[in-house]
Amino acid sequence: MTTIESSQETFEQGQVLLEAKNLKKYFPVTKGLLISKVTGHIKAVDDISFELRAGETLGIVGESGCGKSTTAKMMLMLEEPTEGSILFKGDDVHHGGAGVRKSYRSSVQAVFQDPWSSLNPRMRVKDIIAEPMVINWNITKAEQQSRVLKLLNDVGLNEYHSNLFPHEFSGGQRQRLAIARALALNPSVIVLDEPVSALDVSIRAQIMNLLKDLQAEYKVAYMLIAHDLATVRYMCTWVAVMYLGQVVELSPVQELYNNPSHPYTKALMSAALPSHPDTEQEEIILQGEVPSPLNPPPGCYFHPRCPDAMDRCSVERPEVKEIAEGHTLNCHLF
Template sequence: MSTDVKDSQVTKRDKSQNETLLEVINLKTYYPIKGGILRRTIGAVKAVDDVSFEIKKGETLGLVGESGCGKSTAGRTILRLLEPTDGKIIFEGNDITNVRGTTLRKIRKDFQMVFQDPYASLNPTMMVGHLVSEPIRNYYKKSQSELKPEVIELLEKVGLPEDAYYKYPHEFSGGQRQRIGIARALALKPKLIIADEPVSALDVSVQSQVLNLLKELQDEFDLTFLFIAHDLSVVKHMSDRIGVMYLGGLVEVAEKDSIYEEPLHPYTQALLSAIPEPDPRKKKERIILEGDVPSPINPPSGCTFHPRCAHATSECQKIKPTLKEVKPGHRVACHLYN
């Protein structure tokens, strides 16, 4: 990852306003497992299991963890692309967990998603101009010709030329297609964007360009981000705060500097130890986790990380730790900090 990615810092966004835009309370998303002749539910994959966090207006919360930890499922559940099994999703003070129909449609103008695979998320039979304008046409009675100047302006803001309007997704590179996806997400002027691994499918040479673009657009449009990724260097540059997920649950949440300089949870420490050190003269101790990630169908009792933790005690095997504040703004779910 290029070091020219802009570091997250206070810009013209007013970070002093501590107004919560999104609050997630004890969110659970389970996928039922069917079996037998009658296809009865015999179990569940606990993709997201009792997750709670909040995002302030104008900030970026990074969500990190291994593949399969539930971070993408959490993002899709918040957008109500997936139905939550339990818990609450509070957006701008309103509980949107169970809203349906017209009410959900109205709320959805305010949050959008940038998907991991830009090609799979774009209709290959539609011109880019129609792709970007489609969300606006779905909500407002405007013709394509009326929207053309607005769409061209959006394309220019994401770094695409005017003639991109008349082209199709297959005519662009991966980085350019992701810019189209970003323009489409901006079309309705949302307040929250959930970016699900937005650069993981791109060449390293263009990842920093797309990340810089996201930060510039965040400042210009006063956006709030939930930034989902597995690349810790990307998350460090993009985020104000970071949440670390393991096997469907949050194990640590803190300001990014606090996470990187003084990680508290053993799993977070292991993740950060895996980041390559660019200076070969510096020695870095690598924490090797033993064993495999347990199955979310039958997670371990107590702390789900205890089978792989070097500090595990009998208490860890029996009692599930709660996410609690151990330092100002730094929460961790670990019995080491009782």
């Protein structure tokens, strides 16, 4: 696995590439000055499962604190899951051997939200983009540089940019550089953590279109973390809606937007801003705020804010049900 060509086995479009199984991430909360005692756990991610298929885009939407960023971090091996596993092409990543980890590292890359923090200000563009190759591939400097130039070209920048430093670029251009770096290893998955929300409106469309074009060219699967339902609709093939550390609804994108079923998903869609002043929207204003993940409510986590809550919702945790092909949700209404 040392050259550009052989770095990636071809995976058929639609085959399951990455699988999260019952992932949990609990952060201990400690108390006490000298002898600290664990007094509870913040259940940042509480038993979620999903699949990511080759060449497709899975969107993870939710409000702040719903666990979507922690999920992204676990997928990037920046956090160890408390329980559960991540399978990459069938191999367990966190419990597998060094070989599995290494191949995972070079196959899963990331683009983050803040283009001002994601590029080392002291490195030249060519070194930033080449870094993943320097670490993972055994190729010559000349090969690296010619690939850097190709990547720059692919993300819509010029060759002369390779000698500049990051501060010489605007936000949108910096996000292009971050994308070029993420593509350097020909990865099979890129985790996109809010890739456009820090950018100006007129630049967002450039970057989203670029990401779509590159997906087709590089045959890469995306896992898109976002809070904006419209962005998710434009970019994704599958959507998982998260609330308080759980996936409450998971569905192919068309199905979800035509037939949103979980009361939380419906509320989220009604709260989203309209695209036109005459857009008719069902007005569901959720009362209160998201409860603390330190002490989630019993039963269904959403029941204290749910407009359709029933008696059993406060006692019994709902099971996962499939209501249409690929469309699953956790709710007692179904």
